[in-house]
Amino acid sequence: MSQPSKAAANSFGKRNGRAAALDRIFTGLVWGIGALVILFICGLLFLLLKNGLPKLTWDFLYGLPSEIEEGGGIGPALFNSFYLLFISLVISIPLGMAAGIYLAEFAPDNRLIGLIRICVEGLSSVPSIIFGLFGIALFVEMFQIGLTILGGAVSLAFLNLPVLTRVTEESIRSVPVELKNASFALGSTHLQTIRRVLIPVALSGIVTGICLTAGRAFGESAVIILTAGVTTSGEMWDFNLFSPGETLAVHLWYVQSEAIVPDAQEIAQKATSVLIFVVLLINLVFRVPLWFNSRKTKG
Amino acid sequence: MKKWIKSVSAIALAVSLMAGVTSAASAASTLKGKIVINGSSALLPLTLQAASEFKKQNPKVKISASAAGSITGPQSVRKGIADIGAVDWDASKDVPGFKKFDGQVANPVAVTVFAAVANKNVKVDSLTTKQLQDIFSGKVTNWKDVGGDDAEIVVVNRKFGSGTRVNFQMKALEGKELMSKGDNYKEVGSSGDMKTTIETTPNSIGYIDLPYVTDKMKAMKINNVAPTEKNVLNGSYKVWGIGYFMTKGEPTGATKAFIEYIQSSKFQNGSLKKLKFIPLSAVKK
Amino acid sequence: MLDLNASAQAAAPAELGQSIRGGSGPAFDRKARLRWSNSIFRVACIASAVFVCLVLLCILFLMFRTGVLTFQNVSFREFFFSADWDPENDRYGALIFIFGTVALTLLTLVISVPFSVVIAVFLAEVTPSWLRNILRPVLDLLVGIPSVVYGFLGLTVLIPLLRDLTGNELADGLLAAAIVLTIMVLPTISRISDDAISAVPKKYRDASYALGSNRFQTIVRVVLPAARSGILYAVILGMARAIGETMAVVMVIGNTAQMPSSLFTPTAVLTSNIVMQISSVEFDSTWNYALYLMGFLLLVISLLMIVAVRFLQKRGARES
Helix, strand or coil: CCHHHHHHHHHCCCCCHHHHHHHHHHHHHHHHHHHHHHHHHHHHHHHHCCCCCCHHCCCHHHCCCCCCCCCCHHHHHHHHHHHHHHHHHHHHHHHHHHHHHHHHHHCCCHHHHHHHHHHHHCCCCCHHHHHHHHHHHHHHCCCCCCCCCHEEEEEEEHHHHHHHHHHHHHHHHCCHHHHHHHHHHHHCCHHHHHHHHHHHHHHHHHHHHHHHHHHHHCCHHHHHHHHHCCCCCCCCCCCCCCCCCCHHHHHHHHHHHHCCCCCCCHHHHHHHHHHHHHHHHHHHHHHHHHHHHHHHCCC | CCHCCCCCHHHHHHHHHHHHHHHHHHHHHHCEEEEEEECCCCCHHHHHHHHHHHHHHHHCEEECCCCCCCHHHHHHHHHHHCCCEEEECCCCCCCCCCCCCEEEEEEEEEEEEEEEECCHHHHHHHCHHHHHHHHHHHHCHHHHHHCCCCCCCCEEEEECCHHHHHHHHHCCCCCCCCCCCCCCCCEEECCHHHHHHHHHHHCEEEEHHHCCCCCCCCCCCCCCCCCCCHHHHHCCCCCCCCCCEEEEECEEEHHHHHHHHHCCHHHCCCHHEEEEEEHHHHCCC | CCHHHHHHHHHHHHHHHHHHHHCCCCHHHHHHHHHHHHHHHHHHHHHHHHHHHHHHHHHHHHHHHHHHHHHHCCCCHHHHHHEEEEEHHHHHHHHHHHHHHHHHHHHHHHHHHHHHHHHHHHHHHHHHHHHHHHHHHHHHHHHHHHHHHHHHHHHHHHHHHHHHHHCCCCCHHHHHHHHHHHHHHHHHHHHHHHHHHHHCCHHHHHHHHHCCCCHHHHHHHHHHCCCCHHHHHHHHHHHHHHHHHCCCHHHEEEECCCCCCCCCCCCCCCHHHHHCCCCCCCCCCCHHHHHHHHHHEEEEEEEEHHHHHHHHHHHHHHHH
């Protein structure tokens, strides 16, 4: 990309002196701000990781939390985090994507749909605590199942639906119309076009959306505190959907705001670095199919 | 890994021993049920510890606890969505800001002590009740007026509805109004936030439960009495309160057993003391 | 980008042949199956869309039904135009929080949008690809850090820093909250804008360069306008998150119901007030209703802002 611009700047150097200067200033500015922000992010990550990462041990990741003595672990909370995230994604990804596809491909272009679209966008600004209260009204009061993993996961899925729906819609809309026409011209049906052309091309955007929501869901605490509680069942590998489901982010909140254990600060630091690592992991897991996809489409 | 296996086998051993040795425990271990606890976050560490010990004895009882704020406790009980509502005051009586909850029984579980705390840079060591009232109502705004340096006082308050706030207002300020506005005034949502804010803000004053007091902050003497366990026990330090588990009517079944476990002298003199709460039996009412 | 449909092309001829053959008899069930799966898929999409709307409507309904009860005891005028919030003495003026939310959101956008768009351009157009492949996941990482951690950092690092810089006793307030929010929405806005910029077909850029534009001109006049819809969507999403963020804001804004006289006066916004008080008031009190109404109001404010942004976009599109 930089080759043609240099050539352009040279051959029209005299005539476009001002533009060339602007170009240089602009490039410098972008690099400067880019470098600044990268430095800032690295600093931030360093700040978050430096106290926690060196002290991480397997016992901490695997162990049971303790209220009195030092050395409590985060085992059940970590497990619950994954379990809850998994369930909530299983619910929200198909629903969100299908709704997004509907809005992008099938929905008539009228006022009502426009209104719905704006409402969906607006709902991503509703504070998560409201979703938590909705979860309480639904699961604790209506279905009477108490504070459970199931309630937490479904409430979390609701929280993520608006963003997933809109990201899917936006990514599918940004697929060039030529590709779609070409697919139709080859005799594909609408479903085939969506499955074989639109989704693969829009996948990068959709995966970004999923990563963003998964990361947010993993770090969400307000909803879980209200709907899944601040306790775990106290044992590892508890797949029961009706167990209380404290997640790592909730544990972090608890340790930071109320816990009396002497090493609360250290647990918080370690839990933070574990969280960052897990989010990295989630990103990798979702991006691997993307790499395969791009290899496939390039080759 | 090894430690984990060890601790699990130790737990299993302890459970089987308990079940085998005492008939009372074996009777309790057949106890079934589900206990939902909600309410005060200050009592949460106690609840969690008691829950994990209780579950070891009674594996068939499921306990799920959450915390949002003291008042949530009795309200959830009234609505029927929680079996136990943890609250930092006796919710079957009226307190400043909150009406009593009819038909609920207050089961005392622990004594908590509250301390006025200030940033390390504050030179004042002791405040009288009058001075505290003036500071927290915004009448006195400079440390020099209470014997300190010439510096603005930064008042840090807990949010409305906090059990610590209700108790501190009742016991330390003798029911006087708290301020709610000002350039050097802020409210925080939890004990942890209070701790961090006091530790990092010069010239700040606030109040906190005794277990959270660290050596990075200064615990004020009130009327020249230091907030220590000893002074509470001998009756000279008055700023303490009792934490309650509210139930709808007298507790029954698993809920009853759980409350009895917390009130038992084994728990009161063991884990509860280690968590820096004070056993119920130790204080004179 | 264009060679993406290579796979579709490879698969398509066979299918095309089959569906032609399908029309003539023996393979008829394949055509029927195609039609079936098409309509089932369509129905599934519609059903999910309806379900999503239903859930969202339920939440709207919950907030509205509870919130509207406020007006049994509080006049419309008092709630919206009085800055006196003192529920303990039955005074429910929410103007401070409405003002705070709008001011905080605008301040956050003013700081974060320029930065985010520059970062997006940096990622999509300027950096070498190896750096890009490292930076994108790193930015995604920042989204996943729980807001409690951001709040804690704000409380322990940012506020002491601001206090030293300004000489205030307390530095809690709009500016501290806006900076924390900027860090939180930066990855959202820049990553989605980045995707939008990358999705601009290469031929646009080629055409621009062929006409003799340099990189600056190409990016500002061709690429950014072409990616405008996506960037705008990113801004809306970031804005929505900024409006609705609670846990981090609560820790740095000061939570005091007073009109801010400067950027460093402790104040409160709708979200911080909701999250601080909703768990500490009685269920069936006017106070509780007022908090639900504030939740509903939050939605209305963000809808208004979204409509405003869309309106600006439309006007911009007409001008260009």
